[in-house]
Amino acid sequence: MHFIKKRNCSMKRTDNLKSIRKIDLSDMASLLSDFPQQCEEGVKIGQDYKLSSSLKNFTPSVILFSGLGGSAITGDLIADLVREEVKFPILTNRDYTIPNFVNEKTLVFVISYSGNTEETLSSYQEVLKRKAKIIVISSGGKLTELARSNKILPLGIPGGFPPRTALGFLFFSAFTLLQKLNLIKDRGKETKETFSSLSKLKEELSPDMPFERNQAKKIAEKLKGKIPIIYASNRLSAVAMRFQTQLAENSKQFSSRNLFPEMNHNEIMGWNNPISSLKKFLVVFLKDAGDFPRVKSRMKITQSLIADYPAGILELNTRGESVLSRNFSLLYLCDWISFYLAICNQIDPTPVERITLLKKKLKNL
Structure with a gap:
């Protein structure tokens, strides 16, 4: 009876538009709803950008994305998407410094949405010294000035x-530039499918869609009061990371993530103690049709081996034909889940006071 009572409370809260607006004071719901359109605008921004002549016919030995937080995930998503296509590594740098291999044969995307991320500003200066090819993506700030x-x-x-x-702007502008530079194959057809899929999901996951027909609301209700443990294959590593960071920033909720097959070589043994704490965990498997066959088998076996320990196990699957559409369909679902979990937790999903406070304290040092 107690479980049912909690469930009904969550159902009413996520279906009550007035209640949502009282909690979502900064209107994160509108930003999520606008995401499909933002992605389309990101493509146009990339198409309209005039590339430097030094970048034309340039084949890098490495592509490096340098940024933090929401600005850095673009590199991870692109690396997952083209890992079986490109013949050079695509890496993401999240630091004040850059790897020693960066040189004139490296293409570096320096990304800071605000333009004032101190780690990115520091790494930018190092990239300049190494004479790497540079593309800067930002909305303004010091980085744009520099x-x-x-x-x-x-x-x-x-x-x-x-x-x-701002992921739609950041990702699709960079993704479009890589196509313009002929560093990855044209993704016009896949992009069109992705936009269509996101538009459909927007309707399915919006606050107007009632709980019983809204997958994001249902998953958020199950995650309330639990510690999500996110598992995925390497194909969905960036989506898993995005889900974890969205749970932290939007839902203000702690979670953990790991990848297959690596977790089968260590973390699987952690599902023993402390037993009382394990019952507070809820495992979320992120799955894709393109997962390696043996990875699929590992996931299935792992679920059976740990089933008695967590509070429950959920599966979230990608949907669509192309890898781009599949990855973004799941990413968008997870974004909405983090929003509704914030509503269940009765906390405004937009403010990140602790991050803001940390930056203020750093300035005073």
Whole structure:
């Protein structure tokens, strides 16, 4: 009876538009609803950007994305998407410094949505010294100023968004540039399918869609009061990371993630103690039709081996034909789940006070 009572409370809260607006004071719901359109705008921004002549016919030995938080995930998503296509590594750098291999044969995307991320500003200066090819993506700030002073045309995107909600601009502009540079194959057909899928999901997952027909609301209700443990294959590593960070920033809820097959070589043994704490965990498997066959088998066996320990096990599957559409369909679902979990937790999903406070304290050092 107690479980049913809690469930009904969550159902009423996520279906009550007035209640949602009282909690979602910064209107994160609208930003999520606008995501499909934002992705389309990101493509146009990339298409309209005038590439430097030094980038034409340039084949890098490595592509490096340098950024933090919502600005960095673009590199991870692109690496997952083209891992079986490109013949050079695509890596993401989240630090004040850059790897020693960066040189004139490296293409570096320096991304800071605000343009004021101190780690990214620091790494940008190092990239300049190494004489790497540079593409700067930002909405303004110090990074844009520095790029212009160094005669680098920044790719400008609209400002005024929380960085994590600007992914459509950041990802699709960079993804489009890689196609323009002929570093990855044309993804026009896959992009069109992705936009169509996201538009459909927007309707299925919106606050107007009632609980009984809204997958995101149902999953959020199950996650309330639990510690999500996210498992995925390497194909969905970036989507898993995005889900974890969205749970942290939007839902203000702690979670953990690991990947297959690696977790089968260590973490699987952790499902023993402390037993009382394990019952507070809820496992979420992120699955894709393109997962390696042996990985699929490992996931299935792992579920059976740990089934008695967590509070429950959920499966979330990608949908669509292309890898781009599949990955973004699941990412968008997870974004909405994090939103509804914030509503269940009765906390505004937009503010990130602790991050803001940390930055203020750093400035005072």
